[in-house]
Amino acid sequence: MGFLTARSLPFIILLIMTNPHPMLNHEINLSINYSNHVKSHPTTVQRPEVEKLTHEDVVSLTRTFMDKLVQETDEQYRVIHFHSKRELVGDFRDVSSLSLAKRIVDLYYKEHDNQLYIIPTETPPWFVENQPYEQEIEGEQVKITQYNKTELYGNYKITLYFILDEQHGWIIEDVQYD
Known part of the structure; x- marks a missing residue:
């Protein structure tokens, strides 16, 4: 042979x-x-270059996230544009992971008689767009760390994790506080 x-x-x-x-x-x-x-x-596979997370992306996503969190309500704190937590969580899909949206919505909203109500409280400590921050790439994820001080919360450290979603581009995957 x-x-x-x-x-x-x-x-x-x-x-x-x-x-x-x-x-x-x-x-x-x-x-x-x-x-x-x-x-x-060729035996080597070229990976396409990952889209860079810009300062404008970070500012836009964190603003939009907070805008979605703080919903318009009536005098009884009933949310005007959504009737359930599930509806509101779904509205976050273009700026955050569903797990983060669910965690935040569960913390700040309640359902009663097929209506959605915001729990009157302060917004969480959040990203301050005119303050410096550190950006670190960890595999497929970008980690943004910022140290802030406010009268309400004092000194705090916020860490935001961003991932590139196939349908929506960059989204906030998770938020952690120290």
């Missing part, structure tokens, strides 16, 4: 077209030089 070598491996393809007339069946021989075929396909 000396004809089967790594350099030149013949492939024979037998094509038999089935039809009611056996005289129309055909046989085709095809020979391919295997070593040339392998050389024409």
Whole structure:
């Protein structure tokens, strides 16, 4: 079997077209030089460059997140544009992970008699857009860390984790406080 070598491996393809007339069946021989075929396909895979998370992205996403968190209400704190936590959580999908949205909505809202109510309280400590922050890339995730001081919360550290979502672009995956 000396004809089967790594350099030149013949492939024979037998094509038999089935039809009611056996005289129309055909046989085709095809020979391919295997070593040339392998050389024409690179073995290293190039990853596309990941879209960079810009300052404008961070500001836009954190603003929009807070805008979604603070909903318009009537005098009884009933939310005007949403009737359930589930509806409100779904509205966050273009700026945050659903797990983060659910955690935040569960903390700041309650449902009663098929209506959604905001729990009157202060907004959480949040990203301050005109303050410096550190940006660190961790695999597929970008970590933003910021140290702030406010009268209400005193000194705090906020860490926001961003991921690139296939449908919505950059979103906030998680938020942690120290």
